Amino acid sequence: xxxxxxxxxxxxxxxxxxxxxxxxxxxxxxxxxxxxxxxxxxxxxxxxxxxxxxxxxxxxxxxxxxxxxxxxxxxxxxxxxxxxxxxxxxxxxxxxxxxxxxxxxxxxxxxxxxxxxxxxxxxxxxxxxxxxxxxxxxxxxxxxxxxxxxxxxxxxxxxxxxxxxxxxxxxxxxxxxxxxxxxxxxxxx
Numbered sequence: 001x002x003x004x005x006x007x008x009x010x011x012x013x014x015x016x017x018x019x020x021x022x023x024x025x026x027x028x029x030x031x032x033x034x035x036x037x038x039x040x041x042x043x044x045x046x047x048x049x050x051x052x053x054x055x056x057x058x059x060x061x062x063x064x065x066x067x068x069x070x071x072x073x074x075x076x077x078x079x080x081x082x083x084x085x086x087x088x089x090x091x092x093x094x095x096x097x098x099x100x101x102x103x104x105x106x107x108x109x110x111x112x113x114x115x116x117x118x119x120x121x122x123x124x125x126x127x128x129x130x131x132x133x134x135x136x137x138x139x140x141x142x143x144x145x146x147x148x149x150x151x152x153x154x155x156x157x158x159x160x161x162x163x164x165x166x167x168x169x170x171x172x173x174x175x176x177x178x179x180x181x182x183x184x185x186x187x188x189x
Contacts, residue, residue, distance in 0.1 A: 029077065029132045035120070037128045040069055040076040040088065047085035048078065055115040057177065068092055068112060074136030075109065079116065079125045087116035089129040091137060091145075099146055099168050099185035109137035111147035127159055134163070134186070143188060148174060148181040160184050 027038045040048065045065050053059055068090045069076045079087035090112050098106045111133065116126050137145055148171060149156050157167070165184040174181035 029135075030128055032079070032124050032128045033081075035079050035081040035086065035123070035125055035128075037077060037079055037125075037132055039073060040078045040090075042066070042069065044078050044085055044088075045069065048088045048090075051085065051088060051115050051117060052113060055117065056113065058113070058175070060113070065090070072136070072140070074139055075133040077129050077132045077136070079120070079129055081120070086120040087114075087125050087129055089114040089126075089133045091133050093137070093140060093142060099144060099183070100187045106143040107141060109134075109140070109142040109145035111145065114147075126156070127163070130159075130163060138188060144185055145188075146183060146185040148183055150175065151180045151182055157182060157184070 028036050029039070030037045045062070049060075049062060049065055052065075072090075072092055075089070075091035077089050078085050092110050092112055094108050094110050095105060096108055098104045099108075111130070114126060114129060114133075116129070134145060145165075146168075147160070147165070149160065151157075151170065161167075161184075163186070165186045167182045168185045169183045171181040171183055173179070
């Protein structure tokens with residue numbers, strides 16, 4: 001191979017490397033330690049479904065995860081460390097009565113599901129997932145966001161409150177096992 005050909009091959013490889021690095025950097029929303037917070041892709045869904053099945057008693061069909069990703073990719077966020085998905089959050093947009101105003105129909109973001117593998121909890125990953133999901137919902141001009149959380153999940157309730165979510169009501173026997181949930185909401189100011 002001539003020197004000119006070697007040089008051309010080298011430049012093509014270098015260009016490809018920088019292109020893939022650029023795409024990779026664009027998809028990173030933030031870092032938490034060695035964990036990357038980024039938008040979910042279809043190739044991540046198998047890992048997301050697995051995390052859901054091992055961390056939460058509420059499970060959804062594969063189609064449900066796919067439809068949420070298709071509907072609102074800005075707020076379907078994953079946490080990845082060492083090329084392993086360790087957490088996720090997925091949201092959707094609904095229209096309904098406000099959790100803050102007496103009258104009025106509003107555009108509401110709904111945090112459908114959020115989970116982090118047990119061994120990665122307590123490192124700020126859940127909070128970072130939530131903040132990035134909120135950013136995605138803000139970009140879609142949501143007026144407010146709401147979620148349901150088990151009343152026994154004190155750590156999650158405190159984390160939501162630290163980001164200005166307010167307990168709006170208690171939903172009796174909300175979960176299949178009969179446990180109550182808090183309906184918590186956040187209003188964009």
